[in-house]
Amino acid sequence: MADMIRCPACNAETSASNKFCEFCGSPLNAAPVNPTAPANGKKIEEYKCPACGSPLVFSTDSGKLKCSACDNEYEVGTIQQYQEKRASLNADIDRILKEITSILGIDDLED
Numbered sequence: 001m002a003d004m005i006r007c008p009a010c011n012a013e014t015s016a017s018n019k020f021c022e023f024c025g026s027p028l029n030a031a032p033v034n035p036t037a038p039a040n041g042k043k044i045e046e047y048k049c050p051a052c053g054s055p056l057v058f059s060t061d062s063g064k065l066k067c068s069a070c071d072n073e074y075e076v077g078t079i080q081q082y083q084e085k086r087a088s089l090n091a092d093i094d095r096i097l098k099e100i101t102s103i104l105g106i107d108d109l110e111d
C-alpha cells in the first residue's frame with residue numbers, strides 16, 4: 001500500500017516511501033524547524049498535564065506547554081515523550097488484562 005504524503009517544500013503529493021520529493025527534490029523526512037507550533041493560548045486537546053490531568057495550553061511567550069489548572073510548565077518534547085510512554089503503557093495494561101481474563105476464563109472485563 002502506497003501512502004501519500006505532502007512535500008513540506010512544494011506541497012505536492014508524493015509517495016511516502018520516497019526519501020526525496022519527486023517534484024522538487026526536497027528531503028521528505030526532515031523534521032520541521034518548528035514542529036506545528038500552535039497559536040498562543042490554543043488548547044492542545046491531546047496533551048494533558050501529567051500532574052493534574054488538565055488540558056495543557058501552548059504559551060508562545062515561554063514556548064512551553066502550560067497547565068490551565070496548576071500552572072506547571074512543560075517542554076513540548078517532554079510531554080510528547082510522556083504521552084508516548086503512557087500510550088505504550090496503556091497498550092501493555094490492555095495486553096496484561098487480556099491475559100488475566102483469559103487465565104480466569106472471563107470473556108471480557110468491562111472497564
Ligand SMILES: [Zn+2]
Nearest residue numbers: 007010021024
Ligand atoms: Zn517538493
Ligand SMILES: [Zn+2]
Nearest residue numbers: 049052067070
Ligand atoms: Zn496541572
